Amino acid sequence: MGNRNAGNGNKKQAVVLLSGGLDSSTTLYLAKKSGFSCFCLIFDYGQRHHREIESAKRIAETAHCHYRVIKLNFLHKGSALLDRNVEVPKHGSGIPQTYVPARNIIFLSFALFYAETIGAKAVFIGANAIDYSGYPDCRPQFYRAFRKAAACGTKSGVEKRGIKIETPLIDKSKAEIIKLGDRLGVPFSLTWSCYRGGAHPCKRCDSCYYRRKGFKEAKIKDPLK
Amino acid sequence: MGNRNAGNGNKKQAVVLLSGGLDSSTTLYLAKKSGFSCFCLIFDYGQRHHREIESAKRIAETAHCHYRVIKLNFLHKGSALLDRNVEVPKHGSGIPQTYVPARNIIFLSFALFYAETIGAKAVFIGANAIDYSGYPDCRPQFYRAFRKAAACGTKSGVEKRGIKIETPLIDKSKAEIIKLGDRLGVPFSLTWSCYRGGAHPCKRCDSCYYRRKGFKEAKIKDPLK
Numbered sequence: 001m002g003n004r005n006a007g008n009g010n011k012k013q014a015v016v017l018l019s020g021g022l023d024s025s026t027t028l029y030l031a032k033k034s035g036f037s038c039f040c041l042i043f044d045y046g047q048r049h050h051r052e053i054e055s056a057k058r059i060a061e062t063a064h065c066h067y068r069v070i071k072l073n074f075l076h077k078g079s080a081l082l083d084r085n086v087e088v089p090k091h092g093s094g095i096p097q098t099y100v101p102a103r104n105i106i107f108l109s110f111a112l113f114y115a116e117t118i119g120a121k122a123v124f125i126g127a128n129a130i131d132y133s134g135y136p137d138c139r140p141q142f143y144r145a146f147r148k149a150a151a152c153g154t155k156s157g158v159e160k161r162g163i164k165i166e167t168p169l170i171d172k173s174k175a176e177i178i179k180l181g182d183r184l185g186v187p188f189s190l191t192w193s194c195y196r197g198g199a200h201p202c203k204r205c206d207s208c209y210y211r212r213k214g215f216k217e218a219k220i221k222d223p224l225k
Numbered sequence: 226m227g228n229r230n231a232g233n234g235n236k237k238q239a240v241v242l243l244s245g246g247l248d249s250s251t252t253l254y255l256a257k258k259s260g261f262s263c264f265c266l267i268f269d270y271g272q273r274h275h276r277e278i279e280s281a282k283r284i285a286e287t288a289h290c291h292y293r294v295i296k297l298n299f300l301h302k303g304s305a306l307l308d309r310n311v312e313v314p315k316h317g318s319g320i321p322q323t324y325v326p327a328r329n330i331i332f333l334s335f336a337l338f339y340a341e342t343i344g345a346k347a348v349f350i351g352a353n354a355i356d357y358s359g360y361p362d363c364r365p366q367f368y369r370a371f372r373k374a375a376a377c378g379t380k381s382g383v384e385k386r387g388i389k390i391e392t393p394l395i396d397k398s399k400a401e402i403i404k405l406g407d408r409l410g411v412p413f414s415l416t417w418s419c420y421r422g423g424a425h426p427c428k429r430c431d432s433c434y435y436r437r438k439g440f441k442e443a444k445i446k447d448p449l450k
């Protein structure tokens with residue numbers, strides 16, 4: 001765990017799922033802009049692009065937010081994001097090999113735990129169903145269903161002071177997200193997107209594809225070399 | 226992790242959430258009886274009745290099932306089950322202090338991960354909404370909502386080969402569960418229920434209350450001293 005004195009006073013609190021990529025970083029800055037004191041959850045789940053965790057930590061620090069790294073030992077493999085023996089596919093169609101089973105359900109369930117424990121009013125997640133890899137747990141219908149489950153399955157939900165699950169980027173293109181992040185002052189140079197997690201972005205995986213496309217369409221220069 | 230050679234051959238697989246109590250143990254034996262080869266998930270989440278974990282391991286071994294203990298470091302406290310500074314309440318009404326925020330959502334999300342990873346057809350959970358402590362995540366409406374979220378948020382769900390989330394005990398009284406377990410040969414002497422987790426059951430907490438009531442109504446002697 002690491003944290004900073006965020007001096008949140010009596011501000012309303014939010015839990016923000018922070019991966020270190022463009023979307024979650026923009027979501028964090030958007031939550032801050034909306035007046036929330038943000039508590040970031042960063043997951044170390046054995047992803048091969050482990051360096052995104054360092055990016056996430058630096059972004060949380062830059063935003064003067066508390067954060068916690070949660071280590072999940074997913075010893076069963078079966079995703080190109082977890083297993084170095086499985087090749088990270090190039091950008092293509094269908095649900096790709098980089099899909100991690102139930103990932104966002106797991107992340108959201110922890111976010112709910114933290115939100116109820118600290119009395120936060122909202123959970124923010126940077127899920128996006130436009131320029132994305134086709135993961136089922138990034139789509140609006142999943143969030144509609146999960147909100148109901150969270151409302152029925154938690155004390156705060158039953159007591160009608162439920163935690164809002166916010167997906168502010170769900171219907172935005174990558175270019176729109178980048179323009180928004182640019183206006184909010186998101187430190188893009190600190191973000192990391194590439195699934196391969198090498199010294200430099202591979203420029204071939206899905207995540208690099210959408211990042212490059214987004215910056216190009218937004219007519220903004222990507223500061224990440 | 227620990228496991229046994231279960232010799233499952235080509236049997237259909239299920240993930241079973243096993244706490245070591247009466248309900249989850251009966252659920253395990255019911256899943257086995259239904260023809261599933263069972264993979265048990267046992268959670269070490271800092272519960273004060275830590276000895277239920279040892280019970281769960283012994284029950285999985287007795288049932289000749291694979292199991293895995295998942296350690297979750299819930300460092301934020303705020304529940305009488307996690308924090309020894311909070312008194313475990315006696316049996317009463319309302320959602321008690323032993324409520325752990327989002328617990329079953331977290332457990333189910335891991336169960337989904339394992340089920341998708343190993344190709345299991347079902348997840349079994351011994352949730353019960355009759356003789357229970359009023360936890361929101363034990364009620365049928367939560368499971369109805371969670372099933373939708375799981376179907377929308379996973380690859381198997383989207384591809385219409387979704388994982389069934391089974392709650393076979395949801396509407397049974399504790400006495401009915403005990404009679405069922407008795408018929409199935411559940412080793413009740415190995416189970417643990419007491420929230421206080423001392424050398425002997427405290428006989429005052431919610432969990433002891435329902436256990437005693439159940440055995441009495443079932444007219445079966447509790448073999449646990």
